[in-house]
Amino acid sequence: MTTRRNIMMGAAAIALLGSGGAVAYRLTRDAEPPSPPGTDGQGRLLWRNWSGIQSSYPDRRFAPGSEDELVAGLKASPAPLRVVGAGHSFMPLVPTSGTLISLDRMSGVIDHDPKALTARVRAGTRLGDLGPALAAIGQEMPNLPDINKQSLGGALGTGTHGTGETLRAIHGEVLAFRLATASGEILDCSPENNPDIYAAARVGLGAFGVVTEASLQNRPLVRLHRRVELRDWRETAEDWPRLKATHRNVEFYVIPFTDKAALITADPTDKPVLPRGPETDSQVLMDLKTLRDVFGPVPALRRFVAEKMMNGMAAEDMIDEGWKLLSTDRPVRFNEMEFHLPQEQQIAALQEVVAVIESKRSDVFFPIEVRTIAPDDAWLSPFYQRQSGSIAVHAYYKDDYAFLFDLVEPILRRYGGRPHWGKLNSLGYKDFQALYPRWKDALEIRRTLDPGGRFLNPYLKKVLIDG
């Protein structure tokens, strides 16, 4: 039986055979992207996002340890005031020449209610730390993103989500939050207190103020059976309605130029723990890259070799608590575009995206991610009142990603997609206005909270201020 390890070994053999082509490819195109200097002319330190495409030289960096320290700092610091979580967004949400604020010192679970399964959590808490902290009190967040490096505040800020037909994005489980405003007030926001701010700023881009803590509606901690299996991608797409209805968490990755998809499901189980083995995704990705480097210009050959390598590959099973299984490490860097579409449009859009990539971009090797998300009622949520199907296309960090804008985005927009706030897109004020029924209401709340625009950097001014 073939395993994922076999793919790697197969690819190594192929790399040897085709090493001439791969070496030529690497010498001509496989270069590190240019890096900005570590300091600017005034000695200010460089800040960069995870993928490396966003950067700035903040005048001031500030890491408060309490709400009081935060409020004092907000009043005294130069604008734009931008909060950073883990810096994992691809859009220029964080860059500032003014003040960069980190809540890394405002982290951890404050208290919890064992009966209601709720927990109050400081916004600087990284999701990777939150998982075990919640497990210790018998709770879990059922819907985690692909990675768990994000801060809670950063995840809420962009509408970060996982996958599952009945599962909302992380902000969809926020019962209340506290917001530090530009004027130095701390506001309690919930359906009862400041309900309009609760609706407008739950997905807030750091543009309404700084979220200091959030109350989360969690679920009882359960053990999950996670399965990863390779299937024909077209059959998987056809089967998607049934798969969505059957599994708690479900997604698939179309592997371009191979006819295959990796289907990933996770469902509650009472079976004993079957621990997750060592992480192999990065190696598989690098093997797909090797296939691209060697056979990229000859897609038919690339498909043939992929078929030989992947056929008969065994499924991988693991059983453990969800916080250990739902997120993975992503050491291989990339840039990404993701749109959330009306669910009934998702597969038609996916078919077009795969077709355009396979006919025009033989350099693409990253799998295309397909997920499902339940609706919520946050005004700036991409899932606002809409059952959504998402499509995410990735480009290796060393590769050109302009095709995401030129080829992929027009398709996803034509099908009514709303972009992930943290991922690449070219939309502006008027585009968002057409996509979000409560756009103007949300922006009016923002203007009232921050009339001087102290939280706005140039990108946010462009998107959130008309004209």
Ligand SMILES: Cc1cc2nc3c(=O)[nH]c(=O)nc-3n(C[C@H](O)[C@H](O)[C@H](O)COP(=O)(O)OP(=O)(O)OC[C@H]3O[C@@H](n4cnc5c(N)ncnc54)[C@H](O)[C@@H]3O)c2cc1C
């Ligand atoms: C490898 C990788 C995998 C990813 N996987 C997924 C995925 O599976 N699903 C998904 O939906 N997204 C995913 N993303 C995107 C990522 O979850 C979002 O971009 C998220 O916002 C990043 O969190 P962060 O803590 O790094 O926030 P940052 O990128 O640092 O900040 C994001 C926004 O939140 C604001 N913000 C941060 N903290 C606060 C606060 N306390 N109060 C107010 N505003 C705040 C910032 O100002 C900014 O506007 C992924 C990104 C990467 C790089």
